[in-house]
Amino acid sequence: MNTASHPRSWVTSANDHADFPLQNLPFGVFSRPGFGRRGGVAIGDFILDLQTAHEISLFNGAARVAVEAASRGPLNEFFALGGSSRQALRTELLHLLDEKSLQRERLQAMGTRLLVPMADCQMHMPAQVGDYTDFYVGIHHAMNVGKLFRPDNPLLPNYKYVPIAYHGRASTLGVSGMPVRRPSGQTLKPGAAVPDFGPSKRLDYELEVGLWIGQGNEAGEPIHIGKAGEHIAGFCLLNDWSARDLQAWEYQPLGPFLSKSFATSISPWVVTAEALAPFRAAQPTRAAGDPQPLPYLLDEADQNGGALDIDLEVFLLTVQMKEQGTPPHRLALSNTLNMYWTVAQMVAHHSVNGCKLQAGDLFGTGTLSGPEPGQFGSLLETTEGGKHPIALPNGETRTFLEAGDEIILKARCHKEGEVSIGFGECRGVVLG
Amino acid sequence: MNTASHPRSWVTSANDHADFPLQNLPFGVFSRPGFGRRGGVAIGDFILDLQTAHEISLFNGAARVAVEAASRGPLNEFFALGGSSRQALRTELLHLLDEKSLQRERLQAMGTRLLVPMADCQMHMPAQVGDYTDFYVGIHHAMNVGKLFRPDNPLLPNYKYVPIAYHGRASTLGVSGMPVRRPSGQTLKPGAAVPDFGPSKRLDYELEVGLWIGQGNEAGEPIHIGKAGEHIAGFCLLNDWSARDLQAWEYQPLGPFLSKSFATSISPWVVTAEALAPFRAAQPTRAAGDPQPLPYLLDEADQNGGALDIDLEVFLLTVQMKEQGTPPHRLALSNTLNMYWTVAQMVAHHSVNGCKLQAGDLFGTGTLSGPEPGQFGSLLETTEGGKHPIALPNGETRTFLEAGDEIILKARCHKEGEVSIGFGECRGVVLG
Known part of the structure; x- marks a missing residue:
């Protein structure tokens, strides 16, 4: 280079x-x-x-x-x-x-x-977060998770029209290094009629990118997609820790709640749009038959250069690996080009109903998986819902996270002729 | 009296x-x-x-x-x-x-x-809201809405085990008097394959009670149900304005988002637990066959006196009624005894995964409808999904809210031998 x-x-x-x-x-x-x-x-x-x-x-x-x-x-x-x-x-x-x-x-x-x-x-924490919103723009994640539940029809009909998102919990956001306590909650065993209560047995990570909102908008005044970039202060890594067994039992009809709200980790450095400018890309070509975005989500400059080309990695470091001096094992390599919607589309959609965004609001992209094994941003996908444990190089196996496991997210931008930059790490050790 | x-x-x-x-x-x-x-x-x-x-x-x-x-x-x-x-x-x-x-x-x-x-x-606003959570504890509302979608099986299997809730948007909370702008968004017309974009045609209110969190907890340290009352600073009225057409199209799989985040109104006065003490009641007897709550949700004192007996009313005042000098028309009379879960159960559930609650967090109960017509806390229920418009005394009709409509929520406690108290009003006029 x-x-x-x-x-x-x-x-x-x-x-x-x-x-x-x-x-x-x-x-x-x-x-x-x-x-x-x-x-x-x-x-x-x-x-x-x-x-x-x-x-x-x-x-x-x-x-x-x-x-x-x-x-x-x-x-x-x-x-x-x-x-x-x-x-x-x-x-x-x-x-x-x-x-x-x-x-x-x-x-x-x-x-x-x-x-x-x-x-x-x-x-x-770089800022006091007023509201935290988690999107679902990783289309391969949506496909992979959808396949587990609806093999014939993995993507819901709204996915390619609506940048799906839900409100998250701001009070349990923390920076890299925050220990993550295994949450307890209700779970329904397969075939059981009555739920059990106890510590989650299916604790997972989610590989995401975070967006920090800069200048906000007034309530009732949507942010035009062409101006959305001016409202983004910067980017970070985000691990949306998830308790899959709690999630499966609680999420109907109003979405995930306690399965997510126990902890969300972010990397502490806010990487600016200016630093990422060389690593912008055209929005990846949609598959044949994908619909045109509705006008409020469509901007030519955004389609031509609003995507991000950032390599994303997840590593696992177990207690045994630490004791053995083994380096962290890479679980996945993905990229932000797996986003179906751009960050500008996320901002435009979030505010189109007049919702007020404020400086210090945080958006998560949702899990950014690639389409292939080795590119999956969660254990739910990698193990196919817990069916196929992962073999680690030191002989250990993992289906979901165990006590002492450390998850390390990294992000790095590479481009011929440009100086590479990274996001630093987002780390978290599972307690209990 | x-x-x-x-x-x-x-x-x-x-x-x-x-x-x-x-x-x-x-x-x-x-x-x-x-x-x-x-x-x-x-x-x-x-x-x-x-x-x-x-x-x-x-x-x-x-x-x-x-x-x-x-x-x-x-x-x-x-x-x-x-x-x-x-x-x-x-x-x-x-x-x-x-x-x-x-x-x-x-x-x-x-x-x-x-x-x-x-x-x-x-x-x-009485406090700066860190996080706003909306529950779904009104069992008749859950039944009424469930019937519209699943006539044979209106309640989902988790309802009588899990105090269902989702995270809401804090930035668009406002006190009584805040004007409510009709949100725009995506909607899917019946039979259409592609969504439209435009102002919501099915704008609705939701009659709820709000809880203000007092002393918080440390992350990772659940609040025991027996101590939950000590963490509640007081109560208010809450109108969870809802765009039903946006909601129907966006809510799968992660729950309501833009259909709710444009505005939520509360009454400005924080009515304390001390003032409400005379109006506590036993948790209404569960229907035969209803399951025992899991141990973390079960407290004898709470079962015997943790419910609230508060009359709740919704009034509509249209532009024409204002011009005619007609008093507001009562759309519904309900009561907090329609809550399937107590406020202590809501606090215990929210924190059982270790989620940190903070002073100034706000919980909504979810819509508190009664089982009968005249007791429904939303137009979605009263009009059966828009099928049966309401006739107003002055000859107007309403299916959903129209420009200039004002919704007024009231709450009052009555008991023989006690001085009645009220919550004041929660009002909001629909713009556009």
Whole structure:
């Protein structure tokens, strides 16, 4: 890959960094011992402390307004400023952190006051989430799950018209590292007339991408699809932990509830639309016979360049693997091109009824599986509803998650001639 | 009704007040011209300004802590203090506002600084809602709606085991008076293969009661049913506006979404468990053959006195009726005894998977219909899915809601020997 023409940073760990080169510059909220929560930008193995940057008046104009909002901790106000402020700040950061920056020596002299080793930091939720919505735009997931229940007719008639979604639980969102307690609940054993109560025996992950809403809309005023991108502050990874046995028993007629609301994990870094711009793609060609989206979901620019080409991976690390020093085992490799609907279509659909979106709202895409084995974003699909356990390289098997299992989600963008960027990790260990 | 032995207030409009006698004392957030939002207590035709009460040090001890939290506006902090603080404040308020209070003259002398005419005030959301959950505990509603889709088997097999619920949209909650814009969305005409897009033609109300969560729980730590009451801060009315045509097309497989998320209205006053204590009742006897609740939903005290006996009414006031000076037409009279699950069972179920509840979370009960015509909490039921329009006394008819229609929900508790209390109103006019 020829990326020699791309700028490099004087933060040398950023150059060729798997996730956080100069071209990424995602935003997040961090703390380190002795200091409160504040906004930061990931650069290589460091976090640029935005509170310090603001205190030393590193920025002017729109970038100054942006850094002031971002410096304080939860990024809701920063998100609410919208794209032009975020872009102004990004432009200044790109200059300051470039290896040719005239400010290099001054900034280097500030040491860890400005650039904090990531290893010393704890990450927090990037924003206070007002409402969390989970979509279902992964068409292969919808097909794979549909086949388990309706082999002849896996996709429901509304799927290719409606970007299906449901409201999720905001209070149990947490960042990577949050332990996940196995939930208890009601389950109905096959053939039983009366449900049992106890810990879930079919605990699963779901590989998703998250969208952070930036500028909101007024109630009653839908966001036009052509403007939807301006309302997205950035992206993250999302693991929609799911208790399949609870879900099967509770979900009719109003949808999943306790089977999902015990925990949802996200990666802490907000990767911006600007950083992802080189990895946009045309919406993958629909299958012959797929309907044209209704006009409120149709935008030529969105169809031509509104999809995302991001590789997504799920890894499993069991207790035994940790003890053996075995590396995590990759359960799946998928890609955001498996989304039937674009992120702009998600925003336009969510607001078309006049629903008010607010800065800091979070959308999940739904599970993003590919069509083939090795591309499935949940154990429900990989094991075909629990029928076929997975064999792990160390001889263990898994049908659903067991105590101590750690699930690690990763996302990375590759393109010839572009510097690769990543999302960082979204990790979670199952307790009990 | 003999209520002569009950205390009366020197705020004379409170005595025999339909909603707000001395025995009620609900909490809310209000503003008046020139002053910011603050906490208040309804007493007759007045609001006792809790910020003023705090400023003049009207309370001591636990009541002082409570009034300080309640004085500032959104009541989340006050809710989080829990029942003992709320009860301490209530006890002091009962003394101060009693016609025999020794402080009567001092308080009267403060005039509208302390007691603000309700007519001069605007009410606001009582708290910032973290998460909003809508249940489905009205068994007759579940039966009535189920019959439309599955005449032979209206109740799904999980109904009498699981207090069914789904996550709702918090950002579009508003208090009584919020105008309700008719949402647009996708609908599938009978027999059509492709959906249409446009304004909903089947706009409906849903008559519900709301519960405000007080003290929350830690993630992973379920609330025991015997302690559930301690986590409820109070009650209100709730109108879960619903677009039936959008709902029918979108709700499979993940539940209602845009058909509900455009608006949800609540009454602004938080009626406490203390005020409702005289109107508690035994959980209505289950039908022969109904199963015993699972142990985590079963508490003897809750079965014996955890239900609520509150009359609920829905009124319709059309534009033509307003022009004619015709009073609102009552569409339904129902009662909270139509709940299959108690509020304690709702709290215990919601948290049994470890889901974190937080002060200011709001639960809706779901539509509370009775079994008979005249007791139905939605037009979907009253018109049998739109088949039988309602004839109004002035000659108009309605199948679903039309432009300018105002829906008014009321709730009132009556019991021999007790002073009646009410919830105030939850009103909303349909725009467009």
